[in-house]
Amino acid sequence: MDIKTTTVTTRRTFLAVAAGAAAFMTAGLGFSTTAFAEDSVLKGKSLAYIAFGLQYEYQVTLVDHVKKLAAEKGMTISVYDGKGDASTQTTQLLDVVSKQPDIILLNPVDAALLQGGVRKANESQIPLFMLENLPPEGEWIAYNTFDDVAGGAAAADAVAKVTGGKGRVLEVRGAIGSGQSEKRYKGFHDQMSAKYPDITIDTLKAEWTADNAQTLTVDAFTRDPNVAAIWAHNDEMIRGVVSALRQIDRLKKPDEEGNIPVIGFDGTPLGLQRIREGTQTADVGQNPFSMGTSIVGEMENHFAGKPVAKETLIQPVMIWKENVDSTDNWGNMVK
Numbered sequence: 001m002d003i004k005t006t007t008v009t010t011r012r013t014f015l016a017v018a019a020g021a022a023a024f025m026t027a028g029l030g031f032s033t034t035a036f037a038e039d040s041v042l043k044g045k046s047l048a049y050i051a052f053g054l055q056y057e058y059q060v061t062l063v064d065h066v067k068k069l070a071a072e073k074g075m076t077i078s079v080y081d082g083k084g085d086a087s088t089q090t091t092q093l094l095d096v097v098s099k100q101p102d103i104i105l106l107n108p109v110d111a112a113l114l115q116g117g118v119r120k121a122n123e124s125q126i127p128l129f130m131l132e133n134l135p136p137e138g139e140w141i142a143y144n145t146f147d148d149v150a151g152g153a154a155a156a157d158a159v160a161k162v163t164g165g166k167g168r169v170l171e172v173r174g175a176i177g178s179g180q181s182e183k184r185y186k187g188f189h190d191q192m193s194a195k196y197p198d199i200t201i202d203t204l205k206a207e208w209t210a211d212n213a214q215t216l217t218v219d220a221f222t223r224d225p226n227v228a229a230i231w232a233h234n235d236e237m238i239r240g241v242v243s244a245l246r247q248i249d250r251l252k253k254p255d256e257e258g259n260i261p262v263i264g265f266d267g268t269p270l271g272l273q274r275i276r277e278g279t280q281t282a283d284v285g286q287n288p289f290s291m292g293t294s295i296v297g298e299m300e301n302h303f304a305g306k307p308v309a310k311e312t313l314i315q316p317v318m319i320w321k322e323n324v325d326s327t328d329n330w331g332n333m334v335k
């Protein structure tokens with residue numbers, strides 16, 4: 001998994017540490033844990049982690065990995081489930097600031113709507129670390145994210161590969177205003193415009209949920225049954241897409257006539273299993289282990305007075321049937 005970083009004072013290469021992740025079993029979603037650890041500058045510090053939403057498998061794995069790392073460093077961590085809702089996160093962030101933790105880790109649903117909470121954290125001089133989405137204003141120590149623009153472009157290339165570069169494609173997108181969705185949309189559409197003029201895109205606004213994806217996919221086929229491929233902004237929505245294809249009797253095996261290629265995003269265990277079964281063609285893989293390891297490493301650098309990577313971009317990897325069982329895929333590291 002390639003990672004690009006930039007720092008305020010220097011450039012450095014971050015090597016993702018995923019060794020041993022296969023042995024890592026999630027410790028549940030308990031919201032407070034403390035452990036003794038090696039001698040670390042983070043030992044004894046309190047970390048408040050406001051997560052994007054624990055209804056998503058990728059986010060659960062990311063949260064559990066950060067919890068594991070925090071325990072190894074001797075930190076106390078409190079995790080707040082953002083539930084994929086910006087108003088919930090706004091309340092949580094203001095509550096967290098009032099409790100004055102040593103560190104705040106924030107993964108916004110809609111970063112613009114958290115501007116007031118970010119301002120409060122800055123005024124309280126609480127070190128703020130960001131994941132995946134950045135507010136339009138404010139100060140933070142380090143920002144770690146998946147390169148969603150590159151991921152969207154990779155999805156466009158995959159769609160072109162399975163369609164021969166022509167036909168009508170359904171794009172099942174995440175929430176409007178979500179940084180991940182906006183950047184995946186941009187990467188996909190920019191790549192399509194630049195390289196694949198014979199592909200037309202029908203965008204379905206499914207708001208990250210499988211239920212919405214199922215309903216909108218059925219509706220799209222009702223309007224026009226001619227669909228060359230489907231791609232979705234996350235693997236959870238692919239669950240709804242597959243249900244829709246089954247509902248309208250368009251779910252075919254890869255070698256059957258009428259098969260419609262389906263491409264997901266995340267590389268979750270369920271996504272990988274669908275690739276093995278033939279109900280999903282490919283996946284744009286992320287890596288929550290790299291993301292979690294990197295951001296906790298930047299916390300340690302900050303408190304140790306070492307150079308901090310201001311921004312880290314984790315690069316995508318395409319997952320097909322040929323490499324679905326690779327141990328490099330995070331979805332094979334968890335059960």
